[in-house]
Amino acid sequence: MVDQKQFRNRGLSPVRDCLSCPFLHDTSQSHKIRSAGDIMKIQETTLKPSQEINQYNSKVLTIILLSFFPFLNDYNSFHTKGYYLHIDVTSEASNNVARLLSAPFTLSTDNSVVCFEFWYHMYGSHVDTLNVILADEADSFDEPVLWTRSGNQGYDWLYDQVEVADDFRDPLYFLIEGYSGNSYQGDIALDDLKVVNGSCPGRPKCDFEDGHICGYTLITSDPLYQYEWRLTTPADSPELGVPRDHSMSTQAGHFLYVTGDATTNITGDAIMYSARYPIDPNSFYGRLTYWSVEKDGLGDISFQAFVTDGVSLGPSIRSRRNVRHESDVSVQADDVDQEFWRFNEHYVFPDPGVGNYITLSFTATVTRPYLPGVLALDDILFLQDDGPIQFFGCSFETDLCSWSNTQHGDEFDWLRHSGSTGSTQTGPLVDHTLGTPSGWYLYIEASAGDVGYRARLESSMVDKADTMTEKCFQFWYHMYGSSVGTLQVFWETALQSKTIWSLSGNQGDQWIFAEASYFPPSDFRLVVEAIRGSDHESDISIDDVAYQTSCTQPTQAAPFDCLDGTTITTLQVCDWIEDCSNGEDEANCLEADFDSGLGGYTTLDYYLYPWANVTSPRASGPPADASSNTDGAYMVVDLTNPFPAGRPVAVLESAEIHQVYGRCQLSVWYYLTGSRVPKLIVYYVPTDSLMEKTVVARIWSGNQGAFWQEIIIDLNRITRSFKILFEGVPTLSFAEFIAIDLITLSPDSCAPLPKETSCGEGQFRCSNGACVSEDIKCDFSDDCGDYSDELQCRESNLI
Template sequence: MVRTERSKVMVNGIWKNLPLHLQGNRVTVNAQGDALVLQTDFKLSIFYLRSGAIQVIVPSQYSNRICGMCGNFNHETEDDFKIPDGYLVQDTHVLGQSMCGEPTLLSVCTDAEEQKYASEVYCGILTSRQGLFSTCSSVLNADSFFRSCMFDMCTTHGDPAALCNAIEAFSATCDKVGISVLAWRNTTFCPVACGPHSHYNSCTSGCPKTCSSQDATGSCGICEERCECDDGFMLSGGACVLAEDCGCWANGQHYLIRETFMEGECEQQCQCLGNGKIQCSPTSCKTDEVCMVKDGVLGCFPSSPVTCSAYGDPHYITFDGKAYSFWGTCNYTIAKTCGATDTQFTITARNEGQNNSATSSLNSVALDMEGLHIVIGKNKQVYANGGQVRLPAKFGSSVSVFQSGPYAQVNTNFGLRLLFGNARLFVQVDERYRGVLCGLCGTYSGSQFDDFLTPEGNTVANPHEFARSWKTNDSDWTCSNGSPDPPECHPDLEDDAYTKCSELFEDAFKECHWFVPPQIYVSSCVSDYCISKGDKAQLCTSLEDYVSACEIAEVFLPDWRNHTLCFADPLPTEDPTPTPSAASCPWSCDFDQDECDWEQLIQDSFDWTRWSGSTPSNFTGPAGDHTTGSGYYMYIEGDSVFYGDSARIMSPVCHTTGKQCLSFWFHMYGMANAMLLNLYIFENNRASKIWSRTNNQGNSWYQGQVEIKPQHPFQIIIEGIRGSNPRSDVSIDDVSIMHGACDHLSAEDLDLTTLAPHPSTPNLNDPHPNCSMNCDFESDICSWTQMVTDVFDWTRHKGSTPTSMTGPSSDHTTGSGFYMYIEGDTALHGDTARLLSAECADPQPQCLQFWYHMYGSSWTMGLSVYLLQHGNVAKEVWGMREDQGNMWHLARVDLRPDVKFQVIFEGRRGSSARSDVAVDDVSLHRGACSDLPNNVAPPSVPLTKPVPIQRREIPNALDSCGISCDFDRDICAWTQLATDVFDWTRHRGSTPTSMSGPSSDHTTGSGFYMYIEGDSAVHGDTARLLSAECADPQPQCLQFWYHMYGSSWTMGLSVYLLQYGNVAKEVWRMREDQGNMWHLARVDLRPDVKFQVIFEGRRGSSARSDVAIDDVSLHRGACSEITFSDTYGNSDSIRENNMMKSNEEVAKKESWKARDDKITARQRRSLLFRERSRA
């Protein structure tokens, strides 16, 4: 029950409308007057009043069997103040804090205020012998109610609502003993607000008209104050409605007419038709959705799976991200269901010892569930219930096993996914398993603190003790639990290990750092390198461990070997364009034996299937393969997926260049519309479509040929797209590549290969110097192109976007034209769409200017700009995250290209559909952005009638409120909240953590500012600054400067308006990196009473979370009506200060050489690793 909710309560995480009947009427909850009343069949009653007062009635059998704030019910008041640890206290404040999770700060009344609130005009009315309550107070002791009233009035500084709540609580208690105090309310003193079609009655008797017996309030026939329905209306779910608008009841829950809801495990969608009639129809969640409760509502929501990893010697990373190592060689439980779930499963893995080593590695993995035992061994050999099976294989409708690149992969329809190969194991589960798992992968509770949970239910600290507790009984496997201590490593070898393993911090792996932090993998790499005595092959295996984790996170690093020690030089040859061979293009395939190292793309919603004979669906697909008629081919099964879903397979890398002919056979037979077969060439980290066919081509195999002219190593991607119905079985067979031109090309093939130029070929006719990037998107998207490998695209649009409360209402250029945006309603959390510019052959300083719009409540939505050079090297040069307000913002980005270059705009879909990010009016200018004029005009939207704007004089900051502060002398009248786990720090110069925080204050460049030090807290910790109280309750404008620079995920800054002593409302916030600069913020405040301001800094996912504020001031009036002057600092000093950070980093690097003579190799390695980890 929530005080602010009077018409619904939350039951097991789901909001239920009142009145409510649970467990066959054993528990009922309804609204009676101003109270929520819970009653049970064992005579427990709870009355929760709108005033916040709680009354609990328990039957006599619970005497001396309860504890808490209400005492122990042993009929002895002397021992009621007993705290949880058994001690008896006298101070009620100590008693309350012992029952409270977080202490509260209390306001204290002055003597004058106490005298005022004790008068009969306020709390004294309760104890007055001549007042309205004299009859009741002569029977009931009103002293406790008087003290509570005084406490609330002092805490809220005399809030009238607190007085009304106190009187209401005493009046309700009087009613309980049969003494009714009538007419203590009136239209100006404590009035009651009733809902539509109802009115207040201080003494209502008789039972109200209801749509159903379940709508009854539970009390009638006596005099009580309540809202009653107007004539012609009746109660339905606590509201007054007409008879034809009566709602429905289902499973003790009330639904409004035409309201829809899910039932069971989301297998039925039902709608209330009115007057108790409910219509249900079968439904199910999509393949990428899970049935769960979110925000109190049962429904189908996008799945966000978590991954547990086991790799190396071996190392484990739990579902909640806890990393540890264990060297046992037994059979261990990796993950199992330890709570109530619809499907119970257990995953175990055998570890085997390594030759001449005390370490181990994964040997095989087993999945057990009801009636099915699947074992995956080395070389992707799969056994089911004791017999070996050929892949792909299906087991009923719930489990399928198939080859996916280097893994044997198990997919299920109950939220579990498993991949095993090359001694690496990845286990993925979705939200339905939160808090019900155990084993070496931890508990998936959202916290690492309980990951080391043993089968006995104990949480231990030692990884070896934890891991050996999950050893299974396996008489066929001789083993030991290994040593609890890692093998010793010589300091010189360890130093070399850190140097080589720190390759993971370099640019070759940079694209994945955001998604898979490399620090854990560097540590495990060092361990494996030491154990292998510096073996290069083991080093490359450790780097591959990180690359594999990136691929599971859907980040692909195809060229990482070229930039590491693992790079293998190609064999020398005299022929610059050799004929392709099995060594250079090892992917010609007839699919009769296997998939010839073609890999399924893991991020797809379904996969290609290797098959022999007819496909399962009728009237679609081939009857046999193309090669012999009795062999195997690859196809997509349209029966198991949805319209528009795609499946892709990618070839191994081919190192031959020059003209070549790609040949293949395809079969497209079926009645579905929009089924597709596409081929792409993937070169220089870009994919370009080279061939395509659509819809039914007849029940025959056809040959396709494509001439390609790659200039670099490349791969081929084959994409099948499911059409409008299951008759969409697209097939391929006999893929090969030959040197030279194709023997014969169809007209369609010729058109595709000649009309679509290779993306790496620049257009030499591009105008100079703008390089064809300038675009206002009015006519088209100019020379910008969509990236075909993205899961969704940017949209050219005019007017408001379809999703409410997000996106712009018009373009920036004219207010009636077009712009580009990403539609958050068509994608999933984390999906990205990219716009690629034409190539610019002008490698000198450039300024990219554009306008962007980021408005919406979605968490982690974002916009990034990348500079693409050397064909495939993309560097992020600008980024913005989360809501930036419902307006267009100007951005200017300095580009420093070395060679010909392109620009990428990347839009990222956040946690909800309110993620519509837009761009408009893109232009490129030669030279630095600082050379451009600053007088950029706002959008020129014509007005139908001139509107005069009256401006106020420049106001002075409200120094009387004590809020204005530049922090140069002290923190003025601001105070730290004592209940926080860490505090804001007053500081000057750079913050201690590298690559985060400002290099100087905003005011002068040499003064002080306030910041939160991310190195002193953990993820999610907050620190709050509280202002002095301001007794000026009228519109105010809060102005301040903030600095948010760092790579930490979810770091943030929020501003709260605090009123009534304890009511805090968030009025402004910013999240994540905003660049290494100070930003101005202005926030409109609309206080009703005396108020305070809170600045809350939030520590993100890493130590690079230094959020800073400076130059805070408060001004009377709305921000839009005030003309501000730049009181603090100037642009030159700010620009100079922003450069200090980079200069400091350079100086830090140059100081390494000076320190080398003073520190040992181990110390140098440790310092280097700490610096790289922070970076």
């Protein structure tokens, strides 16, 4: 049997540092996806054709360049230079199929369970079907389907898993099928396939749809617990008074619930436990979010996290509540709509080196069983990270945070998007957070609606206790187009609403800051509403929303006095343009050899350990600095002189940099040793949005040896003011040493290109007058400095 179409490998150049990234390398050879205790071989048709391969795929795969966003819990998250597999249905007939076959594997009595983990992307109005099949022969295509999805699954990469147990046929194969739909908007993509021995880990997200409880154990028939969690839908249990679930906002959507027992009048608990989550040693915390209903004063829902060795629960883990909406039994039904799903957020901080897994528990405590209330859970999300903790804000880089599209009272939705909106003369080319086509924002697609159509984005409910003082809502908006309609913000309760900000019409092709103060009278939620204008040139976008205790306009840039008597603003300092005659405004910006001090860098004292400026030689560490100078200086994490308190890391911060251009590269020399693998993390943070952190390099000591080594870091185009930070993460092990030295920039790579009167042969003229090679046009790098070399790029340009 021969397939009618192909899986293709898409991506840019290979990524040097890979943790678990199967399709990140050139497809000139087959890939082996390594995992704990197993190897999965993907047959890719960029291999030389053979009878064995061609019985599964009739066409040779081609490499096509395309930006992609890999899995959310990876440390190469949102890297635009990765690979994935996809089926290209542009010229395919309906119901054609592409198949991807694993290498054979066998279960035994000692290893009777395996878990197949994968990420998939199914976005488009013509998407058909993706299947996962367990077969006992390589050419067996009629086996039962273990997992399937059909139709448009949204814009994001989605994670799932399939567990196989006690199937002792020899050998076994995982077979993945992708089917084409009835037109061209039906591509299906795969990434990060992995087979591991043992049970599947906890899912990052659980919405309880398709009858799945995502590995949670609902404790039943246990004398210690008087109640049980149950799975239902609003349609199946109308007596609960929950009109719709949170995931789908329909009566068909699923959620978990607990109700009281008025006949026995017994108080008590219901409890459930998650599957185990392997502790990520590179993460500082775990972020847990979920949506809950605590209706009519029945009781409340609480959460705990435990470390475990994989068999039994260990001690509980310290956690911090970020957002928690408590039930208030004193609030009457006519004061607040208590049917609203409410957003909850917690941060979990596992102690380093204690336990291998995390298990979550949710307890519903019934305190008033005689009341006809309900306790409900939906959309549980748990991710591990080492970025800054985001309180009450959202950059939309990974999800909508505590915001959601309303399902009632509007005609279309806000879309989470990156890059241009696809319509000419309207919408942004880049987001505000990162200032690049790879950054994400929300927008309304005016081409999809009619004049006057509304899209409403609503926050989670905010408690009345949080409204005793005036608050401030801050955000960035983009309203560009000849027919732009209206953007407005208002708060609403069950009984009333009030507009706190509104603007109409074309505001130009730029991101603009806005803020609005508010003082609602009771429990409320914020709503951001966009109203479509008269035609398709009326896209409206928002980004970087935040809640603040008070409204404060961004301060004006301070003056900078040059030695020649010229006065410039601080925004002209470290912008790669020499405004002072002696170039002093561009000194101490990123480059430093640390021989004469810190060179514009600062060690942050709100972390536990400082960076120290030391001179060679020392009792431990390198015999010379990175320039082989035995009297030279460098920076080292000082474990002997900690600050009073703080996170157990050391952070060195650069001066503020006001954007970099083109293919900007940073060279850093590092010296990293230690028996327990300390690490060095390099990232940048926009100075106007400290909640957003972009990691550009991670370095582990491993077996690299005790000597200075260089790493080249691609910064590329950064359009906003930012600071570079070097974070040393010690493990307090024997012979541990974390040092950096000799930070330099590739010559002229970070400065803007000069304007030219004309461009030479084989060059592309940028909109700003600069010239770049035609060879680097449409390569996902802003070489021009205004993104004009990355516009109007068709797939044919990328092959």
